[in-house]
Amino acid sequence: MTAAAGTPFDAVLLLSFGGPDGPDDVRPFLENVTRGRGVPPERLDAVAEHYFHFGGVSPINALNLDIIDRLQAALAAAQIDLPVFFGNRNWHPMVEDTVADLYAAGHRHVLVFPTSAWGGYSGCAQYHEDIARALESLAAATPGLADDPITLRKLPHYWDRPEMTSACADAIADARTRLPAELRDDARLVFTAHSIPVSADVAAGPPELGGHLYSRQVTAASKKAAAAAGFAAHDVVWQSRSGPPQIPWLEPDICDHLEAIAADGAAAAIVCPIGFVSDHLEVVWDLDTEAVETAGEVGIALARAGTVGTDDRYIDMIVTLITDQLEGQTTDAAGLGCTDNGARCAVGCCVSQRPSRPS
Structure with a gap:
């Protein structure tokens, strides 16, 4: 072709x-x-x-x-x-x-x-x-x-593409092998994606569907990847928030979550950065640096799954x-059309207007 x-x-x-x-x-x-x-x-x-x-x-x-x-x-x-x-x-x-x-x-x-x-x-x-x-x-x-x-x-x-799901599942399986053998069966599976202001998440998607398009997609993708990797349970958390503390962002933060599950008795965790396609700075700093340090402080063995871009x-x-x-197939699995030259997204796709950004 x-x-x-x-x-x-x-x-x-x-x-x-x-x-x-x-x-x-x-x-x-x-x-x-x-x-x-x-x-x-x-x-x-x-x-x-x-x-x-x-x-x-x-x-x-x-x-x-x-x-x-x-x-x-x-x-x-x-x-x-x-x-x-x-x-x-x-x-x-x-x-x-x-x-x-x-x-x-x-x-x-x-x-x-x-x-x-x-x-x-x-x-x-x-x-x-x-x-x-x-x-x-x-x-x-x-x-x-x-x-x-x-x-x-x-x-x-x-x-929601099957290639993304299968790549994530295999990355999770690989990370599991890097945990101590005696901890693998009980390891917590934790998915993470970039946090955004709660107000922006509410504004994403049509109001009649309740907004929250981004967090709903991350949650759905995590569920699919966890099932493909053979996990009956998993957690969805967030990372890389910025801005003043009085502005609510999606929570819990990955480091706070590691502290919480350690307090609940967890001994090991697999962290899958499902929200990122490559190991760029917010992965290698927030996860490979800060989350690793937190896991060490609270006594959790941590293995980070690779991103799908490789x-x-x-x-x-x-x-x-x-x-x-x-071939003229212009919609994705959800029936959302592509747009040309910066036109607004199809109904049900994204926000109707740019969300306000707090200083």
């Missing part, structure tokens, strides 16, 4: 969050992330230390480049002739620059793969905003854009999502 065989798509854009490539990038990167949110300088200084702990380099860019290399090879093996470009929201290569490069190279119909599997504002709608912002930048620099437009279509959510099934899933678009 080629892109020219009955489809208009001629390129793929992997769109991600971005991260610093060296110590001099850390503070400018954090300022990009928090611009307009009123985050005090001392909070940025504290978060910067997390990056400096790893030499000022976030793993996310290298991990995304690895995904791109493997995706390009998988597309070629499937005889799909689509080049893969790389763009970020908060650091170079910025999505505005990448879309300009796509346009200059002659691409006019682009599929956008986000490195977030979820609905809600941060997981989905903000990627539509990234696309719209990049197109606004391109229009400002390209007077004739209206006569020769470009279309960017974001691919749908993929949290699994070949994750790459196969991206190819399937692309193939569905090439």
Whole structure:
């Protein structure tokens, strides 16, 4: 199959969050992330230390480049002739620059793969905003854009794809083998995802369904992965919260939860970062550093499951999502349509408007 065989798509854009490539990038990167949110300088200084702990380099860019290399090879093996470009929201290569490069190279119909599997504002709608912002930048620099437009279509959510479930289940099984043999049978299985303000979670999804789209998806995905891994019970917790303590965020926090289950007598835990597709900084700091330290303090043996981004099934899933678009299948399992050029998500997908962000 080629892109020219009955489809208009001629390129793929992997769109991600971005991260610093060296110590001099850390503070400018954090300022990009928090611009307009009123985050005090001392909070940025504290978060910067997390990056400096790893030499000022976030793993996310290298991990995304690895995904791109493997995706390009998988597309070629499937005889799909689509080049893969790389763009970020908060650091170079910025999505505005990448879309300009796509346009200059002659691409006019682009599929956008986000490195977030979820609905809600941060997981989905903000990627539509990234696309719209990049197109606004391109229009400002390209007077004739209206006569020769470009279309960017974001691919749908993929949290419920079977490839994700099976990859998570195998990662859990592998983590279990890294626990002491005598503790494996009774280990607590704990899923974790990025916390968000409760108000943002309430706003996600249609009000008639009660909102909470993001937390409902994380809960459902965790249930599927736990069952596939052979666990009758599991916990869902959250990590990486930020902002003032008086603003409610999704709880419990992973470290608080480890303390609680230790007090209940748990001796071992498997932590699966189901909310993240790669081992970027919030995984290697919040889990491999802070959660490991907490587990040691409370006497719990801890094994962290790997993320799915290094699994070949994750790459196969991206190819399937692309193939569905090439064949005209434009909805995901929940019946949610894709949108073009930053248009609002389909009804039932994400938030109706950007949630307010406390300073």
